Amino acid sequence: MTSEKMKILVVNDDGIFAPGIKHLAKLAAKFGEVVVVAPDSPRSGQSHAVTLIQPLRLHEAGEEDGIRYFSCSGTPADCVKLAIKVVYEGRLPDYVFSGINHGSNASSNAVYSGTVAGMMEAALAGVPAVAFSLTDHSWKADFAPFLPYAEKIMAACVKSGRKDICWNVNCPDVPVLKGIKVCRQAKAYWDEDAVERVDPARRKYYWLMGDFVNKDDGKDHDLHYLAEGYVTLTPFHFDWTDYAAMKEWQESGAF
């Protein structure tokens, strides 16, 4: 590191008005100069969507405690792209921290999460990045127990000096935490029901209502440790190749 302050970008998917992002921005300010670029409204469930056929807006929303806040009309992945190109004028920030998400991004939740996608987009660009989530959807969620652990994780990330950091961190909604467990993603999925309604013009419409199904009885995964009261840290990567299946099908003679 040079004597220049480290540049830290903070994003999320709950939007610039979510309490979680302020907690994360203030924590990140202990490590460097923080800029927040966040969606102008909630974008939960937007995954790694990017805005291609619409233009994007970016507004400087204000400054608080030395942290500059920008609101963006796009998705979390758009926020990371615009922050790098417009706010940082094409230079990469030193770190990207995403969250703190209101709600779990453990297990297959990560697939749908804009907060995780913000972290993944940064990692794709070669910037060390961490996504932070608390397993409480409420706008009044209590982030206090999580903060010292989130700080410890930021410190480990910075101290390592490594560029290949791509961590999905989750924290259970409990007053006393037991520690941090580095572990794998559980294999679970959302089994959505489509609840039917009828509008005043008598046309049907549907609401997706999710039911989270965990069929992974392992004791070494994020859902297990969250239930036990630990903060979980899962290193991710963006190579989705299933190498075991690849080898098997290469040797199968099927193609």
Add this chain to the structure above:
Amino acid sequence: MTSEKMKILVVNDDGIFAPGIKHLAKLAAKFGEVVVVAPDSPRSGQSHAVTLIQPLRLHEAGEEDGIRYFSCSGTPADCVKLAIKVVYEGRLPDYVFSGINHGSNASSNAVYSGTVAGMMEAALAGVPAVAFSLTDHSWKADFAPFLPYAEKIMAACVKSGRKDICWNVNCPDVPVLKGIKVCRQAKAYWDEDAVERVDPARRKYYWLMGDFVNKDDGKDHDLHYLAEGYVTLTPFHFDWTDYAAMKEWQESGAF
């Protein structure tokens, strides 16, 4: 298989009016009873987004050659969820085929792709699924050279009887193909530029303009084989845990 015809769901992200989905639906009809559930307009770049704070519409758009077409107001992942719950009344189809996408979903394109997400959503639900993409964005793309290879891949999928199929298939836009290569995803990324414009009210806005950067000099990945004229097949999985990094950080003593 029972004597009952196999149920095959076809989805995409280019929308119900894209030529590619008709090619795929007709091909799939050689293997079973096909239902198409596709977005009512293009949803490229929507990744694994799901619609949570808006209701969804689903319209039966018509029937052609024994194939029923439904248009959906949501994303590709929504289409899969609604198809299972509403069209199939809660029963899982036997296969989900997604595409044929107009444009490549090789390498990190997969991260942003709704077509790949449609396949992944099915795989998460335990349905064998394949995403098909042609590396030509044009609405007038020539799908003819790809079709016999896509059929061979469908046949291999069906013949295997396996439930764990989650394949990302890409085809180069060339008149003569050399064969099929089972291979890994290349490590490349989109370096977007934000092109600034000014609206009539003198407010700035931005267009994301991508520049695809491949720094992976391997000769065993999808981008390499596509350039050589092969159809590529990459088995995916939805456990994003980086197990090597997990072990390293577990042993690091950092937490």
